[in-house]
Amino acid sequence: MRKLLNKELNRKSVDEFKQSAKTPLIIVLDNVRSLLNVGSIFRTADAFLVESLYLCGITGSPPNKDIQKTALGSTETVNWRHFTTTAEALDLLKSNGYKVYAIEQADCSIPLNRVAFEKREKIALVFGHEVKGVDQKVIDMCTGVIEIPQWGTKHSLNVAVSAGIVVWDISLKLNY
Amino acid sequence: MRKLLNKELNRKSVDEFKQSAKTPLIIVLDNVRSLLNVGSIFRTADAFLVESLYLCGITGSPPNKDIQKTALGSTETVNWRHFTTTAEALDLLKSNGYKVYAIEQADCSIPLNRVAFEKREKIALVFGHEVKGVDQKVIDMCTGVIEIPQWGTKHSLNVAVSAGIVVWDISLKLNY
Numbered sequence: 203m204r205k206l207l208n209k210e211l212n213r214k215s216v217d218e219f220k221q222s223a224k225t226p227l228i229i230v231l232d233n234v235r236s237l238l239n240v241g242s243i244f245r246t247a248d249a250f251l252v253e254s255l256y257l258c259g260i261t262g263s264p265p266n267k268d269i270q271k272t273a274l275g276s277t278e279t280v281n282w283r284h285f286t287t288t289a290e291a292l293d294l295l296k297s298n299g300y301k302v303y304a305i306e307q308a309d310c311s312i313p314l315n316r317v318a319f320e321k322r323e324k325i326a327l328v329f330g331h332e333v334k335g336v337d338q339k340v341i342d343m344c345t346g347v348i349e350i351p352q353w354g355t356k357h358s359l360n361v362a363v364s365a366g367i368v369v370w371d372i373s374l375k376l377n378y
Numbered sequence: 379m380r381k382l383l384n385k386e387l388n389r390k391s392v393d394e395f396k397q398s399a400k401t402p403l404i405i406v407l408d409n410v411r412s413l414l415n416v417g418s419i420f421r422t423a424d425a426f427l428v429e430s431l432y433l434c435g436i437t438g439s440p441p442n443k444d445i446q447k448t449a450l451g452s453t454e455t456v457n458w459r460h461f462t463t464t465a466e467a468l469d470l471l472k473s474n475g476y477k478v479y480a481i482e483q484a485d486c487s488i489p490l491n492r493v494a495f496e497k498r499e500k501i502a503l504v505f506g507h508e509v510k511g512v513d514q515k516v517i518d519m520c521t522g523v524i525e526i527p528q529w530g531t532k533h534s535l536n537v538a539v540s541a542g543i544v545v546w547d548i549s550l551k552l553n554y
Contacts, residue, residue, distance in 0.1 A: 203484045203523050205514050208533045211483055219531050246539055248530035272536065279531050307387055308379045315550055338381050347379050350546070354424035355395050355455050357384045359542065360448065363422055366539035367546045370526070374491055 219279040224253040225373045228300060228326040232288040232336050233259040234361060239332070241272030242362035248276035250373040255280055256295075256326075258288040272362075288328070292343045300326040301345040304336040305368055307358070311349035314368060319375045327368060329361050395455040400429040401549045404476060404502040408464040408512050409435040410537060415508070417448030418538035424452035426549040431456055432471075432502075434464040448538075464504070468519045476502040477521040480512040481544055483534070487525035490544060495551045503544060505537050 214222060229252055234240055240262055247255050257263045263284045264270070264277040285291040295302050305327055319325060328344065330336030335358070341347060350359065350367055358364070390398060405428055410416055416438055423431050433439045439460045440446070440453040461467040471478050481503055495501060504520065506512030511534070517523060526535065526543055535543070 203480075203486050203517055203520070205511065205517055206483045206485065211533055213533060214529070214531050216531060222529075225529075242536050242539060245532055245536060248532050249526075249528040249535055251529045274532060276530070276532055304379075307382045309382065310379050314546075315554075335381065341379055341381055344379070350425075352425040353390070353398075353401075353427045354452070355390050355392060356421055356424050356450060356452055357387055357389060359425050360418050360421060360538070362536070363418060363539055363542035366535065366542045370490075370543045370547070378491075 216279055222251060225251045225376055226322055226324045227252050227373060227376060228254045228256060228295065229365065229369065230256040230288065230291050230326055230328040231258060231261040232328050232330045232340050234261045234329065235332050237262045237266055237268035238272045239362040241269040243365045244273035244276040244280050246366050246369055247280045250369050252280065252369065255282040256285060256291040257282060258285045258291050288340045289343065295326045300324045302326045302328065303346050303348045304328045304341045304344045305364055306336045306341060306347050307349050308341060308347040311347040313351045314348055314371055315351065317348055322376060325372060325376065329365050332361055392455055398427060401427045401552055402498055402500045403428050403549060403552060404430045404432060404471060405541065405545065406432040406464065406467050406502055406504040407434060407437040408504050408506045408516050410437045410505065411508050413438045413442055413444035414448045415538045417445040419541045420449035420452040420456050422542050422545055423456045426545050428456065428545065431458040432461060432467040433458060434461045434467050464516045465519065471502045476500045478502045478504065479522050479524045480504045480517045480520045481540055482512045482517060482523050483525050484517060484523040487523040489527045490524055490547055491527065493524055495548065498552060501548060501552065505541050508537055
């Protein structure tokens with residue numbers, strides 16, 4: 203098994219990325235505090251050809267030195283916009299026909315391993331603040347809540363790790 | 379949909395964690411440079427009841443202030459040990475009957491979505507240095523290479539995000 207060189211990976215150029223059909227998935231960040239987490243989520247969004255990243259409330263936006271540290275250039279490829287409030291972003295998504303799911307721990311949540319979507323369904327996923335999670339008022343606007351089952355002692359995963367897990371899992375369902 | 383309080387999550391205590399049957403999965407870090415990434419991987423290992431974390435070469439180990447920033451106490455639950463070289467860790471794993479997979483981009487790699495394991499099979503996963511990845515000599519010692527399919531412009535994902543995705547995906551296969 204020979205490790206491949208970067209040039210052998212045949213990754214897209216920035217122009218090819220912009221012109222590619224995207225995964226019909228929009229990531230919404232509801233007041234995510236850490237710029238390093240925001241940058242890491244940009245990098246994940248690039249990897250899975252996510253359609254757009256909606257940065258809401260106090261969530262930082264490019265250009266920003268700390269976002270760039272972990273985004274490593276993916277702010278140049280991934281489509282993004284900033285909303286003053288997460289509610290505005292959700293209003294737009296719903297009027298555009300997206301089903302909106304908060305990633306949270308809630309009664310009536312659907313475990314990630316039991317989520318089923320139609321291929322090419324238009325989905326938005328809301329990830330919340332590192333300590334407070336997704337705001338209850340935002341959850342009240344959602345179609346449903348998806349939860350990553352966890353079996354240990356800690357209450358949650360890092361938000362960039364959660365985004366990686368859920369975006370990977372749901373991108374497969376929307377694309378294949 | 380009501381967001382649950384931390385106390386409603388019924389997470390394990392440290393003692394309950396220690397006494398629980400674990401996911402038969404060992405995470406090996408081959409010279410991971412960033413202590414924040416190491417801490418984040420501890421937190422992921424706690425969430426998915428990973429059996430052990432093998433920290434190899436330059437990979438930092440607890441107690442460490444920067445690991446603690448992202449591990450948030452999970453260094454107290456997750457079993458870990460340090461090895462001077464990754465080769466030593468792999469020798470031990472193989473003598474203990476673990477199948478060892480590097481997470482890398484290589485010819486003959488298996489895409490993560492096509493990996494199949496038996497329930498309760500003993501698996502070890504090797505994650506590499508943030509820039510250099512898993513060393514070719516370490517790959518040469520592995521049973522196989524698992525690759526996260528990526529469709530964007532960047533060559534790879536953040537190592538803590540990769541660990542989240544792969545540990546989530548494979549934990550499900552080993553437990554259900």
